[in-house]
Amino acid sequence: MIKEESLLKSNILWKPSEEWILNSNLTEFSKQVEFPLLPYEHFHGWSVEQPEEFWSALWDFANIIGEKGERVLLPPADGGMLGAKWFPDASLNFAENLLSGEEGSVAVIVAGEDGISRSYTWGDLRGKVARAQEGLKSLGVSSGDRVAGVVTNGLEALVALLATTSLGAVWTSCSPDFGSQGIVDRIGQVKPKVLIVSLDYQYNGKFFDIRENIKAVCKVLEGVSAIVTLTEEVDGSIKHANKVLSWEELCQEGPTVPEYTRVPFDHPLYILYTSGTTGLPKAIVHSVGGTLIKHLNEHQLHCDVKPGDVMYWYTNTAWMMYPWLVSGLASGAAILLYDGSPLRKDHIGILWEIAEKVGVTHFGTSPKYLETLQKASYSIGQEHNLPHLRSVLSCGAPLSAEQYDWVYDHIKKDIMLASISGGTEIIGCFVMGSPVHPVRRGEITCKALGMAVDILDENGISVHNQKGDLVCTKPFPSMPLTFWGVDGDTRYEFAYFADRPGIWTHGDLAEQTAEHSLIIYGRAxxxxxxxxxxxxxxxxxxxxxxxxxxxxxxxxxxxxxxxxxxxxxxxxxxxxxxxxxxxxxxxxxxxxxxxxxxxxxxxxxxxxxxxxxxxxxxxxxxxxxxxxxxxxxxxxxxxxxxxxxxxxxxxxxx
Structure with a gap:
């Protein structure tokens, strides 16, 4: 480590040690591909100029389970971005890659406002997924069908997601705190075959009964063949023309190990929804392979996630950070699922208390949450012992320069702080952190590998040290397949390619600095x-x-x-x-x-x-x-x- 005084002079708040860099996944990956890691800009340039080499090497490095095939990329005939085909000969299953952990190792930790509920091993998780899979099969769910959840961030939601995807079916979800119209506006678009619902939940010490909302939703959803309630017994108040059963009934019998239906790389996996307020939310369809390989890239290379780590992100089941967290299982990390208020009225530090107890290594949050702790003068580092914590990550809004200072002053000196930015539309990031870069005050560390990110002015010229539009100029695997519904391809193209044909314009006002870091100023x-x-x-x-x-x-x-x-x-x-x-x-x-x-x-x-x-x-x-x-x-x-x-x-x- 270099001295704190010189760090301050150069606007650098943290710099990884030689040991940190040497032991990073990113260094190991660079050795595997036999391309020098530093300077990073050259390495990043290789990743976007030689996409077949990069993404194929990442498949191998991350040990993706499945058949890769010979071909990696079929570029669009017009040389643009739309229509690119990734790994066209591949065959894989999403859940199979997330459920490959060692039998007795902890895979999931479940917690709430009362603290930690319990933990589950990969063996436990596989068994639960196998039984839920059998239940979904009995309801007629098969490859391509949609299963929707109006569910809290608990074990049942995770099991339902994995069971759905193990069959090659498509998962979509909303948080129970949505109103009935908000739920219908989202999952009503995709006509799910099975609906899995929480009938009540707790938040900040209060009990919320949402049976009336669920009844209203069930009355108008089309094509639902069964409703599964997350209660011990079937709730008689939930009426439906077809089958209504409890979660326990769905999972009452079955094998101990799931079967996995392998599908093409571009088979649909998730449908996520934008949260804008101009018309119906866009229902964005993401692929099995694109989601998996993009998350493995971000987790392993940029966040340095390793087997045995414990990942956490405060999220509900409606936000893209929920599937982002779930994918941590594919890197051999345990994930912490927390349901409830992040700022319990009688214990503002509940998340950090849990993080301390379970040894969280990667803590994901938002600027608003950090600001609340700062204004409450809650010094996390003084209140909690966090020897395992290696990274704090933040997204949802730009992290201010002053908040960078606060994190290092009041959480931990020796951590990788990573402000990350991307979107629901790509189920991942354009720009993020890195285990081999210094952290600069108020700046996002680097462009994500494999992402041809640039900042363009009104004339389409790449600019540095001035504001412009954040764009991506080349295809990447986690581009949406389409928007669900009528004219989905047209609406998708209009949303991101209308301003600059052939170039993804994301809608962020941003700047790239002389050090190749980035600053996000907000939505364009x-x-x-x-x-x-x-x-x-x-x-x-x-x-x-x-x-x-x-x-x-x-x-x-x-x-x-x-x-x-x-x-x-x-x-x-x-x-x-x-x-x-x-x-x-x-x-x-x-x-x-x-x-x-x-x-x-x-x-x-x-x-x-x-x-x-x-x-x-x-x-x-x-x-x-x-x-x-x-x-x-x-x-x-x-x-x-x-x-x-x-x-x-x-x-x-x-």
Whole structure:
């Protein structure tokens, strides 16, 4: 390690030791392919310029179970990205790759607000999957059928997912805290054959009965042949024209080892949903092989996950980080499934208490969660002994430079902090961390291997040290197969290739630095343009949310005489906003960002609208203040708060 003083001078907060680098999976992989790992930019260049070599070598390195075949990539005839065929001769099964761990080793740890429930070995897990598989087969589920879960993040959901995919069927899920319309808007699109449901759940010490929601869903879903309830006995209140049975009845008998139906590489595996508020959520179909190999790339090469590690990410079953976590099993790691509030009202550090007890090595979270701990002055490193922790990962929003400082000051000095960014659309990342790079304050470490990431300006020119659109210029295996439903291919192409034909434009405003690290400034569709200058909302959040009096904030732009003015809505601890606080906000923004970032209007609101997956929804607030219709409110965790925004234009501001 180099001295802390020199790290600070170079804006580097952590640097891996020679031993760390030498023992990393990434170093081992570079030896296998006989290509020098450093400089990384050359190694990354090889991975995108020679995709057949890279992805084929990764298949071998990760010991993917299945037949690889001779061919790796059939590129599109037009030289673009759409229509690429990966491993066209391959045959594999997703669940088979996730269930290959040693019989007596721990595979899954289940926990909730009361602490750790119990752990399960790979042998236990295989047995449970085998029985659930037999139950699904008895209900007529076979390759290509959809099985949907409205389920909590517990063992049953995991077993159902693995049993479904073991048959070559397709898994899709929602979290039980969605309203009935939100559930129907998602899984109703894909017409599942079997629906698996939680009828109740607990969150932050409160009990929630969702039987009425489930009844409403069951009335309108088409094509469901059976409903499985996660209760000990069949609940008589759930009526359906076909079969209703309990989870115990589904899994009451069967073999101890699952059978695996091997399918082509591009066979559908998951259907995930975007959480936007403009029309129905897009139902994105992901492939078996693309998902598996992309996650193995990210886990093993970028996150340095190894057999025996313990992975955790705070997520519900609706967010893409749920399948991302589940794939950790394919690398021989145990996964921690936590169901409940991450900030239990009487114990703000419940997640870290559990992480300490089970020896979590990779802890995944969000900037909002870290910000809450920071404002509560909860010093994780002082409260908990975390000798096994090697990496903290964050996504869902940009991680501010100040939060980088806080992680190293209050969690652990010697860890790999990785802010990662990608999306539901690719079920993975464009940019992320690395076990061989230094961590630079406020910057995402590197481009993911195999991903031809670039930042382009309005003229399509690659730029450094200035903001532009994050794009990907070459095919990669985890590109969606399609969007489910009518005109799915057309809608998919329009969503990501309309702006630049043949190039994936992801919709993030970003910058690549001279050190080849990256900075994400927020979604391009929420980019502010006062005076024609592009400003990412994250640039303002970074400043405002460090002010002690402010608990939360939301930034968006409003039209004003042919230009745009910046509107800032804040949630304060005492529910008040005065001239002193408004003046302090503007001075801080002007000093730490620029005069162009200073908000024209500042309002005090009760809440900030969030999606159920925990993302701020600037567009919904903007639509509310403009009196526009807000579609797909089922995506919001707290849609009622938008009533406050409806009247903002009539209120005075500071």
């Amino acid at each position: 569709d929420t980019t502010l343009n006062p005076g024609g200058v592009r400003i990412g909302t994250a640039e303002i959040y970074r400043v405002v949310e460090q002010i002690p009096e402010i608990e939360d904030s939301l930034v968006f732009g409003l039209p004003n005489d042919g230009d745009e003015e910046i509107v800032l809505c804040i949630v304060t601890k005492d529910g008040k906003l005065d001239d002193i606080l408004a003046d302090s906000i503007r001075k801080n923004v002007r000093k730490k960002a620029s005069p162009r970032h200073v908000p024209r209007r500042i309002y005090c609101v009760k809440e900030v609208p969030y999606t159920i997956n925990g993302k701020k929804v600037e567009g919904a607030a903007r639509s509310a203040i403009l009196g526009q219709t807000i579609k797909n409110k089922g995506s919001l965790n707290n849609p009622e708060c938008l009533q406050d925004y409806n009247s903002l234009s009539e209120r005075s501001y500071l």
